Amino acid sequence: MKLVKNANILAPEAIGVRDMLVGGGKILAIEPKIHLSGTDLEVIDANGLTLVPGLIDQHVHVTGAGGQQGFASMTPPVELGALVACGTTTVVGLLGTDSTTRDLRSLYAKVRALDQEGITAYMLTGSFVYPPVTITGTLRGDMLFIDKVLGCKIAISDDRSSFPTAGELARLVADLHVAGMLSGKGGILHVHLGALDTGMKVLLELVERYHLPARRLSPTHVGRAPELFDEAIRFALAGGMIDISTGGTRFDEPYKQVLLALQRGVPISRLTFSSDGNAGVVKRDAAGNVLDYHRAPLGKNLEQVIKLITDGGLSPSDAFRLVTSNPADNLSLSCKGRIFAGADADFCLFDEHFSPRHLFARGEAITRDGVILKKGNFENA
Numbered sequence: 090m091k092l093v094k095n096a097n098i099l100a101p102e103a104i105g106v107r108d109m110l111v112g113g114g115k116i117l118a119i120e121p122k123i124h125l126s127g128t129d130l131e132v133i134d135a136n137g138l139t140l141v142p143g144l145i146d147q148h149v150h151v152t153g154a155g156g157q158q159g160f161a162s163m164t165p166p167v168e169l170g171a172l173v174a175c176g177t178t179t180v181v182g183l184l185g186t187d188s189t190t191r192d193l194r195s196l197y198a199k200v201r202a203l204d205q206e207g208i209t210a211y212m213l214t215g216s217f218v219y220p221p222v223t224i225t226g227t228l229r230g231d232m233l234f235i236d237k238v239l240g241c242k243i244a245i246s247d248d249r250s251s252f253p254t255a256g257e258l259a260r261l262v263a264d265l266h267v268a269g270m271l272s273g274k275g276g277i278l279h280v281h282l283g284a285l286d287t288g289m290k291v292l293l294e295l296v297e298r299y300h301l302p303a304r305r306l307s308p309t310h311v312g313r314a315p316e317l318f319d320e321a322i323r324f325a326l327a328g329g330m331i332d333i334s335t336g337g338t339r340f341d342e343p344y345k346q347v348l349l350a351l352q353r354g355v356p357i358s359r360l361t362f363s364s365d366g367n368a369g370v371v372k373r374d375a376a377g378n379v380l381d382y383h384r385a386p387l388g389k390n391l392e393q394v395i396k397l398i399t400d401g402g403l404s405p406s407d408a409f410r411l412v413t414s415n416p417a418d419n420l421s422l423s424c425k426g427r428i429f430a431g432a433d434a435d436f437c438l439f440d441e442h443f444s445p446r447h448l449f450a451r452g453e454a455i456t457r458d459g460v461i462l463k464k465g466n467f468e469n470a
C-alpha cells in the first residue's frame with residue numbers, strides 16, 4: 090500500500106490538502122489525516138505538490154498513422170515512455186485514414202500491450218471509412234464482445250472519407266446507442282472532421298432535426314477552422330461534447346479556443362482536449378515540396394492546460410477538467426479521470442509550475458521526480 094501525505098488535491102475540483110491511501114490499484118481513502126504504519130506501507134511526501142487525476146488522451150494513433158505520401162510516410166507505433174512523460178495514464182487508440190495496411194487487430198494488440206506495460210488503454214473500432222471496419226464483423230459485436238472497444242470512429246467532410254449520408258450516420262449512432270446500452274459502455278461515434286466546408290452540419294441535423302442523443306456523438310478536430318468552430322459551439326450548446334485537438338491544423342491556439350467557447354456560453358463540462366498524437370505531420374515549403382515528416386506530439390494537452398491557467402486565467406481545477414473528468418464522462422469511464430475513494434489509483438503529482446514530478450497508474454509508480462521508471466518493453470532495445 091501507499092500513503093500519499095499532504096497533497097493539494099484537485100479531484101479535479103479542489104478538495105484541499107489531504108492524505109490519500111492507495112492499494113490494490115485503487116484509491117482506498119482520502120482524509121484530512123491518515124495515520125498508518127507498517128513495513129509494506131510506502132509513504133510519499135506530497136508537501137507542496139498538487140495531485141491531479143492521471144490525464145486521459147482520447148485520440149492517439151497508438152499503432153501509427155500517416156501514410157498519405159506513400160509507405161515511407163507512415164508513422165511508427167507510440168511507445169509507453171512518450172505517453173507517460175506527459176502525465177497520461179489512460180489512452181484511447183484509433184485508426185486514421187489507412188485501415189488497409191493497418192488494422193483493428195493490431196490496434197487491439199497494441200492496446201493490450203500498453204495495458205500490460207502499466208497504463209490503461211482502450212480503442213475505437215472503425216476508421217475513416219463507411220461502412221466501418223470491425224473485428225467481429227459488426228459494430229454491435231465489437232462493442233459487446235471486445236471489452237477494450239468504447240465506440241467507433243468515422244470521418245466526415247474530408248476528401249479521404251467515404252462521405253456517409255445523414256441516414257447512414259444516424260443508423261451508426263442508433264447502433265451505438267443500443268450497443269452502449271447492452272454493453273454498459275459509452276458507445277460514442279467519434280467523428281473526425283475534415284477541412285471541407287460541409288463542416289459538421291450533418292451532426293447538427295442529427296441532433297436538432299432527428300433528436301438523436303448528442304452524447305453519442307463526439308466530434309473532434311473542431312478547432313480546424315473558425316466556421317467549423319462556430320458549428321461546434323452550436324453543437325455544444327445543444328448538449329454535445331466537443332473535442333479540441335491540441336496537435337494538427339487549427340485556426341488559433343487550443344487554449345484560446347477554449348476561452349472563446351466559454352465566452353460564448355459553452356459549459357466547461359462539454360469541452361475536451363485530445364492530442365491526435367502520433368498522427369503523421371508533413372512539413373512543406375512554399376512550393377509544396379515535402380521538407381520533412383514528423384509525428385504529432387503527445388505533450389500538447391498538458392501544455393495547453395497550463396496555458397489555460399497561466400495565460401487564460403482559468404483555475405487549475407477547471408483547466409484540468411479538459412483532460413480528466415470531461416473525457417472520462419465522454420467515454421463513460423466511471424473509475425477514471427477523478428480522485429475519489431473507489432476510483433482507479435491513476436494520479437499525477439505536479440510541482441508549483443505544473444511540471445509532472447511523480448506519476449502513478451493503477452497504483453504503481455511510473456515516473457518519480459520526472460524520471461521514467463517504466464518504459465515500454467522495446468524502448469531501449
Ligand SMILES: [Zn+2]
Pocket residue numbers: 148150185365368
Ligand atoms: Zn487523428
